[in-house]
Amino acid sequence: MIYELRTYTAEPGRTAEFLKLYEAMALPLQTRYLGGLLGFYVTEIGPLNQIVHLWRFASLADREQRRAALEADPAWHHYRARSKELGVIREQESKILKPTSFSPA
Template sequence: MIYEMRVYHCLPGRLPALLNRFETITLGFFEKYGIRQAGFWTTLVGESSATLTYMLAWDSLAEREQKWNAFASDPDWLAKRAESEREKPIVATISSQFLVPTSFSSVK
């Protein structure tokens, strides 16, 4: 199993809009494309409280490429994402890392 950790750094005051978009729009598209989430977190204490961190679970990088590319190019997703940012942008930057559990990890 491979885990992808994605961190979204929101523009000031825009974290609620991002959380709403994930809850009401994005997760439906994840389900449509078989993208499995391993969890979502906001930052309580740390560098910035305007971040959303989440992890996705993949069987392989090939699975990730196929499913993520299908999701990212879905015309309905693109339209809904654009609509959610009609008034102003939500995300300043996104970072992504691919992680592999160690032999002693409780998560495999």
């Protein structure tokens, strides 16, 4: 099992705009293709205006296959274009996490 931790930094004061668009357009697609959503968060303390989500995959190959299927869907390209037009996201970071032998998850 591997985990992908994605962090997006939004323009100050515009996180709600992004979340509204994401929930309406991206979440249904990602749920269909990626599955494994463990959590979706916004930062309250520390670096602000960050949107953080955590996904579970069986392996890097599983992640690659699922993301390729998502990328092949025209609705995903429509969402990405709409998100780019909105101009809310300033930065994106993605980390692949591999649990240790003693990790509970």
